[in-house]
Amino acid sequence: MGGEALYFSGGVTWVVKTPSAVYGEVLDDYAYRVKIDLSTGSSFCTCPKGGSCEHVDAVKIALERGFYFECNTNVFPEACALSMMEEVPALALEYSIKMLRYELQTDESGSKSAYFFMLSMDLERKLRDPRKLPILQELLDEYTRLFPDYPLTERLKSEFKRLKSELIKARE
Incomplete structure (x- = not known):
């Protein structure tokens, strides 16, 4: 390329x-x-x-x-x-999602992917923009496919579920 x-x-x-x-x-x-x-x-x-x-x-x-x-x-x-x-959370979220996508393709341990997933969720929590939720769900599904037996996978799924619930409540 x-x-x-x-x-x-x-x-x-x-x-x-x-x-x-x-x-x-x-x-x-x-x-x-x-x-x-x-x-x-x-x-x-x-x-x-x-x-x-x-x-x-x-x-x-x-x-x-x-x-x-x-x-x-x-x-x-x-x-x-x-x-x-850090001063522009929307830009930081774009960066962390980009890095998460990349790490899911290259990270054999799941460690860096998990880090960028948690960072993305923290930024999403700050921004409260539900339009990113489908992207994060897709990336979580990929993480789950790659690392199905990790206790960390269950923790990420739980954290994501909590984030979705918080954003839904915030819109009500």
């Missing part, structure tokens, strides 16, 4: 622009991290190509389209992006 396809399919999860570099995360076969040096234009990617790849191209497209956060530090750019998302 090329950079444009990765960008338009939603593969870019976050981009941070600092005074000296642009950082980003792109979901493909794996979650890859990208760094583009603004003074030289050189790039680094954690994919096997190491840079000058479709992941770098996807981050560049996101940057050109204004899909980035500005931060003043090059240390832990992901923390900056997540901090900015």
Whole structure:
């Protein structure tokens, strides 16, 4: 998949622009991290190509389209992006659902998937937007299919049932 396809399919999860570099995360076969040096234009990617790849191209497209956060530090750019998302719960929910979908395809233990499912439910509880419930139900069904014997699966199902009940009561 090329950079444009990765960008338009939603593969870019976050981009941070600092005074000296642009950082980003792109979901493909794996979650890859990208760094583009603004003074030289050189790039680094954690994919096997190491840079000058479709992941770098996807981050560049996101940057050109204004899909980035500005931060003043090059240390832990992901923390900056997540901090900015926290200020916009709807954006944070989109991110957590995107990550949940991705983790359900790659997470063999169910741990990261469960984390993003709980995060999504917490954000949904804050937003009180029942339109996301069918999406979360679909993702819970997939989690249940993948990890049917986990006690955690039953806990997630119980938490989701409680969330649905809370949202229904809030609408009454």
